[in-house]
Amino acid sequence: xxxxxxxxxxxxxxxxxxxxxxxxxxxxxxxxxxxxxxxxxxxxxxxxxxxxxxxxxxxxxxxxxxxxxxxxxxxxxxxxxxxxxxxxxxxxxxxxxxxxxxxxxxxxxxxxxxxxxxxxxxxxxxxxxxxxxxxxxxxxxxxxxxxxxxxxxxxxxxxxxxxxxxxxxxxxxxxxxxxxxxxxxxxxxxxxxxxxxxxxxxxxxxxxxxxxxxxxxxxxxxxxxxxxxxxxxxxxxxxxxxxxxxxxxxxxxxxxxxxxxxxxxxxxxxxxxxxxxxxxxxxxxxxxxxxxxxxxxxxxxxxxxxxxxxxxxxxxxxxxxxxxxxxxxxxxxxxxxxxxxxxxxxxxxxxxxxxxxxxxxxxxxxxxxxxxxxxxxxxxxxxxxxxx
Numbered sequence: 414x415x416x417x418x419x420x421x422x423x424x425x426x427x428x429x430x431x432x433x434x435x436x437x438x439x440x441x442x443x444x445x446x447x448x449x450x451x452x453x454x455x456x457x458x459x460x461x462x463x464x465x466x467x468x469x470x471x472x473x474x475x476x477x478x479x480x481x482x483x484x485x486x487x488x489x490x491x492x493x494x495x496x497x498x499x500x501x502x503x504x505x506x507x508x509x510x511x512x513x514x515x516x517x518x519x520x521x522x523x524x525x526x527x528x529x530x531x532x533x534x535x536x537x538x539x540x541x542x543x544x545x546x547x548x549x550x551x552x553x554x555x556x557x558x559x560x561x562x563x564x565x566x567x568x569x570x571x572x573x574x575x576x577x578x579x580x581x582x583x584x585x586x587x588x589x590x591x592x593x594x595x596x597x598x599x600x601x602x603x604x605x606x607x608x609x610x611x612x613x614x615x616x617x618x619x620x621x622x623x624x625x626x627x628x629x630x631x632x633x634x635x636x637x638x639x640x641x642x643x644x645x646x647x648x649x650x651x652x653x654x655x656x657x658x659x660x661x662x663x664x665x666x667x668x669x670x671x672x673x674x675x676x677x678x679x680x681x682x683x684x685x686x687x688x689x690x691x692x693x694x695x696x697x698x699x700x701x702x703x704x705x706x707x708x709x710x711x712x713x714x715x716x717x718x719x720x721x722x723x724x725x726x727x728x729x730x731x732x733x734x735x736x737x738x739x740x741x742x743x744x745x746x747x748x749x750x751x752x753x754x755x756x757x758x759x760x761x762x763x764x765x766x767x768x769x770x771x772x773x774x775x776x777x778x779x780x781x782x783x784x785x786x787x788x789x790x791x792x793x794x795x796x797x798x799x800x801x
Contacts, residue, residue, distance in 0.1 A: 415440070415441060415442065415443050416441060416442050416443070416510045416511060416689070417442075417443045417445045417508055417509050417510050417511075418435075418442055418443070418444060418445065418509060418510065418511045418512070418513060418689070419444075419445050419446030419447070419448075419465075419467075419503045419504070419506060419509045419511075419512050419513070420432070420444065420446070420447055420448070420513045420515065421448040421469075421500055421503065421504075421512065421513065421514050421515060421516045421521070421524055422448065422449070422450075422514070422515035422516040422517070422538075422539075423447040423448060423449050423456065423459055423515075424449040424450060424452040424455045424456055424459070425449075425450070425515055425516075425517070425620050426618060426619050426620050426681070427513075427515035427538045427564065427681060427685065428447075428449070428513075428515050430681050430682050430685055431513055431515065431685050431689070432444075432459065432463070433682055434682050434685050434686045434689060434697075435463070435689075437682075437686070437697050437698065437699075438686070438689075438690070438695060438697070441690070441695070442689065444463040444464075444465050445465055445466055445467065445506060445508060445509050446465050446466065446467040446468065446469070446503040446506060446509065447459055447460065447463070447465045447467075447468045447469075448468065448469040448470075448499065448500055448503055448516065449468070449469075449470060449471070450470075450471045451470075451471060451472070451475065453470075453475060453478055453479050453482060454482070456468065456470075456479065457479065457482045457483055460483060460491055464491075465491060466490075466491065466492065467491065467492050467493075467494065467502070467503055467506065468491055468492075468493055468494070469493070469494040469495060469496075469499030469500055469502065469503055470493065470494070470495045470496075470499065471495070471496065472495060472496070473495040473496055475495070476493050476495050479493060480493060497520070497523060500516065500520065500523065500524040501523055501524055501527050503524065504523075504524035504525070504527040504528040504531070504533070505527050505528070505531050507531070509533055510533070510534065511533065511534045511535070511536055511689065512524070512525075512528040512533050512534070512535050512536070513535075513536040513538065513564070513685075513688070513689070514528075514535060514536070514537050514538060514539045514542065515538040515539060515564070516539060517539070517541075517620060517622050517623075518539075518541050518622070518741075518745050519541055519542070519545050519741065519742070519745070519787055520539075521537075521539030521541060521542040522541075522542045522545055522546055522550075522783070523780075525537065525539070525542045525550060526549070526550065526553055526780070529550070529553045529554050529557050529559050529561075530553060530557060531557075532557050532558070532559055533559070534559060534560060534562065535554075535559070535561050535562070536562045536563075536564050536685075536688035536689065537561050537562065537563055537564055538564035538565060538685075540565060540568075540632075540635045540636060540638075540639045541635065541741050541745070543638070543639040543642050543643065544635050544638045544639055544737050544738075544740070544741045545737065545738045545741050545742075545783060545787065546738065546778075546780070546783045547638065547639070547641070547642030547737065548642070549778070549779075549780065549783065550642070551642050551643075561643065562687075562688040562691050563639075563643055563684075563688070564681075564684055564685055564688045565636065565639075565684070566662040566663075566677075566681060566683075566684050567588050567589065567636050567640075567662055567663040568636065568639060568640060568643055568663070569662070569675070569684035569687060569688065570661075570662035570663035570664070570674075570675035570684075571586055571588075571640060571643075571644060571663050571664075571665060571675075572643075572644075573675045573687070574663070574664065574665040574673040574674065574675055575644065575665055576667075576673075579667060580645075582667050582668045582669070583646060583650065583665060583666070583667060583668075584650065584666045584667055584668045585646075585650040585651065585652050585665075585666050586640055586644065586646055586650065586651050586652070586663065586664075586665055586666075587652050587653075587654055587663060587664040587665070587666060587672075588633060588636055588637065588640060588651065588652070588653050588654075588663050589653075589654055589655075589656040589659070589661055589662060589663055589664070589712075590627075590630060590633045590653055590654070590655050590656065590715060591614070591615060591616050591627070591655070591656065591657055591658075591659045592630075592655040592656075592657050592713075592715070593614065593615070593627045593628040593629070593630065594610065594611070594613055594614060594615055594628055595610075595611075595628055595629075596655060596657065598719075600719060600759075603719070603758060603759050604757065604758075604759055606628075606757070606758035606759070607758075608625070608751060608752050608754070611624065611625045611628040611629075611751075611758060612624050612625065614627055614628070615657070616657075616658075616659040616679045621752060622745070622748055622749075622752075625748050625751060625752065625758075625761075626744070626748065628758070629720055629722050629758065629761055629762065630653075630715060630720040630722055630723040631720075631722035631723065631726065631744055631761065631762065631765075633653050633715070633723055633726075634722055634723045634724075634725065634726020634727065634740075635726060635741070635744075637651050637653065637723075637726055637727060637730060638726055638729070638730045638737050638740075641730055648727055648730050648731050653715050653723065654712045654713070654714065654715070655712065655713045655714065655715050656710070656711065656712050657711060658709065658710055658711065659679045660676055660677070660678075660679075660702065660707065660710055661674045661675070661676050661710065662675050662676065662677060662684075663675060676702065677701075677702065678699070678700045678701065678702055680699055680700060682697075682699055683699060686699075720762075721762045721763075721766070722744070722761065722762035722765065725740065725762055725765055725766055725769065726740060728769075729769060732774050733774060733776065734774035734775050734776040734777075734778065735772070735774045735775045735778055735782065735783065735786045736769060736772060736774040738783055738786045738787055738790065739768055739769055739772045739774075739786060739789075739790040740765060740769060741787070741790075742768075742786070742787040742788075742789075742790030742791050743764060743765045743768040743769070743790045743791070743793065743794050744761065744765050745791070746764075746790070746791040746794040746795075747760070747761045747764040747765060747794055748761060750794070750798075755798075756798070756801070760801050763801060764794055764797055764798070764801070767793075767797040767800065768790055768793045768794060768797060771793060772786075772789075772790070
């Protein structure tokens with residue numbers, strides 16, 4: 414049976430690799446919808462190849478450009494949407510079996526909620542959705558009776574290692590972190606970090622925002638919060654270890670001392686494929702580990718003092734409520750400032766901490782609260798800049 418899918422973020426790193434999985438298993442999937450940002454040329458190429466019925470662009474101003482571009486290439490009957498409404502339009506398509514959410518930041522929240530309410534399976538590669546409104550998203554999924562399948566390699570690893578019959582016997586989740594490009598930097602060297610250096614990850618090829626997050630271990634903090642909500646595990650039972658080789662993607666330790674680990678090459682196509690084909694495993698031609706050539710697997714504790722963003726994530730998570738919304742919004746805004754040369758790399762966690770200090774977290778909230786608080790956090794970033 415062919416599975417019909419829509420991909421939000423099709424021209425980004427995860428989106429492109431998702432389409433590589435579709436190419437690998439062409440007879441199993443039909444692409445119904447694609448959503449992209451400003452890369453019109455790549456999107457047009459994807460439309461020509463996969464012939465989706467619907468596409469969406471980030472900006473309405475680009476819609477005429479895409480339509481003109483398509484006319485020059487082929488007689489496309491693709492319907493074009495735009496903006497957040499466009500993402501929601503794709504998410505509520507009745508004919509899709511699975512929505513893969515790989516857009517950046519809080520932009521994934523509304524389409525994810527929409528798909529869940531429509532009882533469409535969500536493959537989630539956007540951790541900010543859970544970080545921003547974890548209880549709301551998980552409650553929506555529970556009420557709809559729909560499973561969220563994680564796509565991030567770490568959460569996919571935990572998802573694969575969790576034994577349903579032994580959920581109550583979980584001692585802890587162990588999330589692995591590569592440590593990023595600055596794992597061996599001194600505090601003084603971190604003061605000199607440029608966007609160019611931060612965008613050079615040693616193991617993974619990803620978008621700019623997530624790569625900067627990884628460089629400061631803030632991405633791992635986001636993953637801690639996401640793991641708490643996805644798997645219902647308290648923060649006291651979530652541990653982070655630095656594993657530079659990125660061979661073990663995460664582990665689950667049980668009360669009897671047994672540890673189940675999911676291993677694989679640093680290839681996002683593997684967890685993406687698992688999310689698309691779940692619960693089945695399907696053969697592919699992607700690279701596999703050759704243990705005879707694997708020379709080293711090492712682990713160490715993260716340096717919470719050198720990378721305070723990770724400890725701030727634990728703090729935000731334990732406070733709970735809308736504090737994680739503030740953590741996420743402040744981080745997104747600070748990362749963009751860093752990429753534009755407006756602040757130093759080391760300023761990112763300091764900005765997050767200052768904004769968090771000004772927020773009284775709401776325990777009970779609705780969607781409108783989340784959106785309002787997210788905007789509040791972003792505006793507060795600008796206010797705290799002079800105090801750095």
